[in-house]
Amino acid sequence: MRILSMFAVVLAIACPVEAGSVFYSSDADIYRADADGQNGTPIIADVSARHLAYNPTDNKLYWVSEANHRIQRSNLDGSDVETLLDSGVSQLAGLAVDGLNGHIYFTDLGSDKISRINLDGSGRVDLITAGLVLPRGIALDIANGHFYWIDEGTDKIVRADLDATNVTDIVTGLDAPRSVALDLANQQMYWTDAFAAKIQRSNLDGSSVVTLLTNSDVPGGLPSMDQITLDLVHGKLIVADGFNGEKLVRANLDGTDVETISTLNSVGVVYVDTTPVPEPSTISLLVVGVIGLVGVRRWSAK
Secondary structure, three states, X not given: OHHHHHHHHHXXXXXOOOOOEEEEEOOOOEXXXXXXXXXXXXXXXXXXXXXXXXXXXXOEEEEEEOOOOEEEEEEXXXXXXXXXXXXXXXXXXXXXXXXXXXXXXXXXXXXOEEEEEEOOOOOOEEEEOOOOOOEEXXXXXXXXXXXXXXXXXXXXXXXXXXXXXXXXXXXXXXXXXXXXXXXXXXXXXEEEEOOOOEEEEEEOOOOXXXXXXXXXXXXXXXXXXXXXXXXXXXXXXXXXXXXXXXXXXXXXXXXXXXXXXXXXXXXXXXXXXXXXXXXXXXXXXXXXHHHHHHHHHHHHOO
16 A cells, blocks of 8 residues: 555656646737736737637647737747738638647638638638628637637527538527537537626537526626636636636636636637646656555565
8 A cells, every 4th residue: 555655646746737828818919827817927028819728739829810810829838929821811710720630710700701821821711701790709610620600690509510501590689609619529619608697508519408607796896707718637628718818717617716817908718738647657756655665565475
């Protein structure tokens, strides 16, 4: 038992649990903070980012700028800012990155389109060009071959296959939905409803809708819930006040334990899991060491 306890302690040291960062944007700058929202530090200035995304395959932060009409990306420390797309768009409103297949999906509410480009900005394909009214937030389910988006003008959440076929209404009758996030492991979808000032959740097929958080649940209120991101490492949802831009709020995934984690201007937000993964050689050495200790203990006991 003592040997097993020693192994657990050593493994815990090699695999730290507390990690991750929250990136959020003001109307001008992008900030990086700890997983709990503390120690927010500006890392990129004057990019007017409103909607953020993370791609773990290249470890890059991506964003769209409504004001500057462009899609950009950078390293997580804010260095090496690149412009990927800055023409042929009207009012960019949301993006999601498919690192596996090398694509960026984005919505343009000014021209009512959903499009896709390669990670380097090339190869644009307009996927959906009809039937949209103010498309905003977008999220990907690559494993099942779907993307979801918010259609604010018709107050619904819609799903299509990655090739834009099989367009299906998933949740209807909302007030002013803005942002959508997926918990694929638990087959659940979260979204914000700005004018109704609430966060809701359902199954991926739109069934079993539950209201998790309302304006009155937030200390001091959060009247215009806009961008949402999920921190599944710590079991949290984080939402930015996109209109007033005054507050960043975090709660458990069921809407309990609400806390304000930043009062800086925040209009977009994404959680990035930066948990270090130990090298296989490190784990192997740990296992060999523990096996050796067990062997020595058994030999000395003879």
